[in-house]
Amino acid sequence: MEQVPRVLVTEKAKRVIDQLRDQHGELMFHQSGGCCDGSSPMCFKKGQFRIGMSDVLLGEIHGCEFYMSSSQFQYWKHTQLTVDITEGRGASFSLEIPLGIRFLIRSRPFTQEEIGNLTPVMEGVQGMK
Amino acid sequence: MSVTLSGYKKPNTEGSFVHYKSQYDNFIGGEWVAPADGEYFDNPSPVDGKVFTRVPRSKKKDIDLAVQKAHEAKEKWGNTPVAKRSKILLKMAERIEQNRQMLALSETWDNGKPIRESMAADIPLAADHFRYFAGVIRGEESGVSEIDPNTVSMHIKEPIGVVGQIIPWNFPLLMAVWKMAPALAAGNCVVLKPAEQTPVTVLLFAELVQDLLPPGTLNIVNGFGPEAGQALATHPDIGKIAFTGETTTGRLIMQFASENIKPVTLELGGKSPNVFTESVMAKDDSFLEKAVEGFTMFALNQGEVCTCPSRALIQESIYDEFMERALKRVEKIRMGDPLDPQTMIGAQASRDQYAKIMSYLDIGKQEKAKVLAGGEAYHNEQYPDGFYIQPTVFEGNNKMRIFQEEIFGPVVSVTRFKDEKELLEIANDTLYGLGAGLWTRDVHQAYSIARKIEAGRVWVNCYHQYPAHAAFGGYKQSGIGRETHKMMLDHYQQTKNLLISYDQTPTGLF
Numbered sequence: 001m002e003q004v005p006r007v008l009v010t011e012k013a014k015r016v017i018d019q020l021r022d023q024h025g026e027l028m029f030h031q032s033g034g035c036c037d038g039s040s041p042m043c044f045k046k047g048q049f050r051i052g053m054s055d056v057l058l059g060e061i062h063g064c065e066f067y068m069s070s071s072q073f074q075y076w077k078h079t080q081l082t083v084d085i086t087e088g089r090g091a092s093f094s095l096e097i098p099l100g101i102r103f104l105i106r107s108r109p110f111t112q113e114e115i116g117n118l119t120p121v122m123e124g125v126q127g128m129k
Numbered sequence: 130m131s132v133t134l135s136g137y138k139k140p141n142t143e144g145s146f147v148h149y150k151s152q153y154d155n156f157i158g159g160e161w162v163a164p165a166d167g168e169y170f171d172n173p174s175p176v177d178g179k180v181f182t183r184v185p186r187s188k189k190k191d192i193d194l195a196v197q198k199a200h201e202a203k204e205k206w207g208n209t210p211v212a213k214r215s216k217i218l219l220k221m222a223e224r225i226e227q228n229r230q231m232l233a234l235s236e237t238w239d240n241g242k243p244i245r246e247s248m249a250a251d252i253p254l255a256a257d258h259f260r261y262f263a264g265v266i267r268g269e270e271s272g273v274s275e276i277d278p279n280t281v282s283m284h285i286k287e288p289i290g291v292v293g294q295i296i297p298w299n300f301p302l303l304m305a306v307w308k309m310a311p312a313l314a315a316g317n318c319v320v321l322k323p324a325e326q327t328p329v330t331v332l333l334f335a336e337l338v339q340d341l342l343p344p345g346t347l348n349i350v351n352g353f354g355p356e357a358g359q360a361l362a363t364h365p366d367i368g369k370i371a372f373t374g375e376t377t378t379g380r381l382i383m384q385f386a387s388e389n390i391k392p393v394t395l396e397l398g399g400k401s402p403n404v405f406t407e408s409v410m411a412k413d414d415s416f417l418e419k420a421v422e423g424f425t426m427f428a429l430n431q432g433e434v435c436t437c438p439s440r441a442l443i444q445e446s447i448y449d450e451f452m453e454r455a456l457k458r459v460e461k462i463r464m465g466d467p468l469d470p471q472t473m474i475g476a477q478a479s480r481d482q483y484a485k486i487m488s489y490l491d492i493g494k495q496e497k498a499k500v501l502a503g504g505e506a507y508h509n510e511q512y513p514d515g516f517y518i519q520p521t522v523f524e525g526n527n528k529m530r531i532f533q534e535e536i537f538g539p540v541v542s543v544t545r546f547k548d549e550k551e552l553l554e555i556a557n558d559t560l561y562g563l564g565a566g567l568w569t570r571d572v573h574q575a576y577s578i579a580r581k582i583e584a585g586r587v588w589v590n591c592y593h594q595y596p597a598h599a600a601f602g603g604y605k606q607s608g609i610g611r612e613t614h615k616m617m618l619d620h621y622q623q624t625k626n627l628l629i630s631y632d633q634t635p636t637g638l639f
Contacts, residue, residue, distance in 0.1 A: 030377045033560060034606065035398020035435040036297045036324075038375030039485060039534045049377070050384050069376070071560055071606070075533040079492065088481025089173070091298060091324045092378050093354040093362075098186070100170075102481035107492040107530065 004114045006121065008082040009061035013103060016085050017043075017062045020095050027095070029061065029083070031068040031076075031105070037092040041066070041083055041103045044095065055124030067124055078115070079107040136469035137230075140238050141181065146231040147238065149182045149329065155191055155351060156335045158198035159344025164352075165190040172328060175241035175476040175483075176467050178514030184328040187352035192320065192360040195348040196367060199291040199318035202345025207288045207316040209343075211266050217341050218263035218314060224337045225256040232302060234468070235330040240301055241476030241516065242430055243467045254595060255306040258613070261597035262314035265615035271624075279632035286622040288316030289368035289392075293361045295382075296331070297373040298324035298478050299433040299537075305331045307612050308371050309347060315621040320348045320367070322358050326479045354378070365389050369621070372396070373435070376606055394610030394620050396435060396603060398535045399563030401584065402556040403427070403438035403592065404546075408570040410447040417454075419590070420568045424455040426592045427541035428462050428474050428520045433482070435607075436564030438592055440532055441543040442555055448545050452501070455522075459502045462520045466511050474539055476515045483516035486538030489531055490521060498525030498542065527555045535561070549578060557583045562604030566592045585611070 009017070021027055026046035032038050042049070043064075051057075055067045061083055068076065083103055090102040110118065140147035152169055154161040164185035171180040185191065206214075225232060232255075233247035242251070271284040294308040305321060312319050323331050328351045335349055350357055362370050363385045372382050373396040386393045409420045427438050443451055467475030477483045483506075490504055503521030520539040523531055532542045546552040556565060565584040569575050579587040585602045588594065595601065595613065602611035610620050 032375040032377035033398075033534060034375040034379070035396075035535050035537060036299065036374045037378070038398055038537070039489075040375075040481075042377045044381075049381055072376075075528070075560070076530065079530060086481050086484035088479045088484065089326050090479065090481045091326060091354055091358075092374065093359050093381055095355050097325065097355055098170075098353045102484075104481065104484055104488060106488050107495075109492075109496055 001117055003119045004080070004110065004117055005119050006058045006080060007061055007066045008080065010082060010084045012085045013083045014062045016096055016099070016101065016103070017064060024095060027064045029064055029066040030055070031066070031072065032092070033069070033072050037090050039105070040090065040092070040094070041105055042092060042094040043103055044093070051124040053123060053125055056121040057124060058121055059119055070123070073121065079109050082106045136466060137234050137237075137244050139468065140234060146234045152183045153185070153329065153332050153351075155185050155187055155195070156332065156339070156347070156349040157191070157195045158201070158348065159339060159342070162194070164188070165194070172239070174238050175478050175516050176238060177512040178480070178516070181238065182329060184332070184351040187350045187357040189356075189360040191350050191352065192357055192364060195320045195350050196291060196364055198345040199320050199348055200366060202343055203288070203290050203318045206318055206343055206346045207290070209316070211269075214314060214316065215263040215267050218259045218310065220341050221338045222256040222259035222263070224341070225252060225259070225334070228337055229253070229256075232330060232333060235333055236302055237467050237475065239327045239329045240298065241467060241478050243472040243475040245470050245472065246430060248470075251300055251303045255303045258303075258306045258310045258597050262310040265618065266314040269615070269618065279630055281629045281631070283627040283629065285625045285627065286315070286618070287625050289621055289623055290317060291366060291368055292317045292319055292621060293364065293367040293370045294319060294321045295358055295361065295370070295372045295374070296321060296323050298327040299430060299435070301327035302330045302334055304373060311617040312621045313346065315618050317621050318346050318348070320350060320361060322350055322352065322361055325353055362386070363388070367391065369393070371620070379608065392620075394612070395608040396563075396612060397606060397608045398435045399561035399584070399603060399607045400440060400533060400535055400559045401436050401438050401564035401566070402440045402442050402559075402582070403566035404442045404552060404556060404568065404578070405444065405447070405451060406552070406567075406569040406571065406574060407444040407446045408574070409568050410450055411570055416570070421454045421458050423566060423568055423592045424541075425458045425462065428459070428539040429593055431474050431477050431518070432539040433478060433537050434593070436586065436593070437535070437537070438564070438566050439536060439541055440527070441541050442546050442552060443543060445545045445547050452543070456502055459520055459522055464507050464517065464519070465509070474520065476512070476517055477538060480516055482537065483518065486518050486536055486540065489534070489536045489538065489540065493523050493525070493529070493531040493542070496525065496529045496531070498523040498529055498531055501543070503539075527558055533559065549574070552578065553581050560605060561607045563607040564588070
């Protein structure tokens with residue numbers, strides 16, 4: 001049985017990733033927490049944000065690694081995340097900000113059947129390619 | 130002029146307190162300077178979703194210029210007698226007060242908050258903050274000690290020099306003042322980057338005070354995070370960086386700072402518990418009314434407060450009775466035109482923030498939290514394109530995502546606790562530790578429980594008060610350092626130790 005991915009991406013978000021990749025090269029995501037623009041996924045040039053032992057790799061979306069701090073993951077792990085796009089003027093250093101759009105997370109809880117068959121996460125530094 | 134029966138007049142209409150220019154420049158070296166690349170970006174109001182002015186899309190070259198001008202000014206400002214620096218800050222406070230309706234209206238238009246709040250909180254607190262730091266800098270003294278009869282140690286506080294400050298969008302002018310007032314009081318020159326969503330009021334403020342400050346002392350550069358914010362955070366000639374925002378950017382700023390070995394202060398938000406113990410219901414009196422109002426504080430500033438009491442913990446024995454009253458109070462929260470002084474909550478600050486809050490209402494329902502109030506967007510007939518959300522009360526448990534993440538919207542998640550042990554388990558089961566509220570009539574609880582809640586600010590029998598001389602800052606992942614209070618001066622100063630020998634005899638070592 002195929003493993004259930006922890007993070008997905010919408011077609012709209014894929015097109016933005018392509019656009020940003022053309023402009024900046026390879027990309028990565030790190031899920032933020034906390035105030036203001038927290039709880040939003042941040043998109044950086046690959047390697048710009050230094051992943052540490054405190055992070056986990058949840059998977060890949062459209063060729064980009066998607067990380068989260070492992071402490072935050074403890075509270076998020078029962079939900080599947082989908083990276084989407086919304087219009088709006090976000091703050092933060094995420095690369096799509098100048099385009100007047102923002103990556104956004106949509107979530108759903110995994111079903112009981114899915115929970116037994118989820119893609120394993122890797123500790124951040126080991127997960128780095 | 131300007132305050133009509135129905136409220137304040139919209140900016141850029143006849144008789145309004147505010148008339149924006151069609152475009153603003155950066156404030157660098159005491160002058161209004163166009164961005165090097167000549168690019169600007171549109172600034173919409175969340176009240177009606179429409180663009181009302183444009184601000185610079187600055188990049189590295191603009192930040193470089195601002196840092197250079199700040200360095201040119203730093204010696205003069207650092208050597209300005211404290212009495213004179215203090216007097217300038219007092220005059221800045223006065224200018225804010227003299228123009229409070231203009232600044233308040235602009236803040237409401239740029240951020241979406243109701244005029245009632247910008248008039249009662251943002252603007253008067255900003256003025257008071259300047260006065261507070263104008264006061265404490267006069268009283269500051271350093272220590273001198275005699276190490277032995279011939280050796281004296283003297284500590285002198287020196288400004289860092291040039292500091293970078295990145296401001297959030299929830300209290301745009303007030304948060305800028307929280308950072309700039311202590312930095313300027315301590316003798317530093319500032320390069321400040323406002324948030325992309327709320328770039329304008331601080332520029333109106335700069336217009337009001339530009340004749341007071343020596344050129345280059347305060348520099349304001351607008352732009353996007355990845356372009357201007359990052360250029361500021363990575364600048365090798367910045368002596369310190371202060372940031373309010375979220376954890377990933379906070380980590381990134383620390384990573385940048387590590388490259389140049391610079392100090393940082395970070396305020397990264399929270400998921401603050403607001404705890405109601407059973408003694409609250411012991412009497413039906415004014416204190417109970419105050420506690421019920423304390424519950425409703427989650428809606429203040431549309432929930433866009435780092436210390437939003439977004440988790441309510443209510444003792445099981447009073448749960449039903451307390452919630453009945455609390456929900457009645459929530460029903461009375463008045464939404465509507467942010468320019469109407471009767472309106473209690475306004476628009477969310479931006480379209481993406483609105484979308485994010487809606488995504489949390491969605492996951493809350495999917496996780497089977499019970500919606501006790503709200504749960505939907507609010508259709509504001511007057512402003513169909515603005516970003517409005519109903520005050521929302523969820524009932525659930527602390528493991529749900531809506532209990533663990535800062536939604537930054539008018540959303541509270543409510544749960545029960547049995548006893549003090551469970552109270553503390555739930556209150557502290559969070560990644561963050563910025564604020565907390567504790568409501569009790571029991572003096573022992575008021576102290577002992579408050580001490581055990583892992584948060585930098587515990588409001589006891591009150592909430593959402595932000596006086597200048599109470600320290601504000603986070604435990605755990607909520608950040609590093611404090612804001613407000615005179616201890617903030619330490620974050621903007623170096624300590625010079627002079628170790629002086631009055632002994633004329635050689636030591637005899639060589």
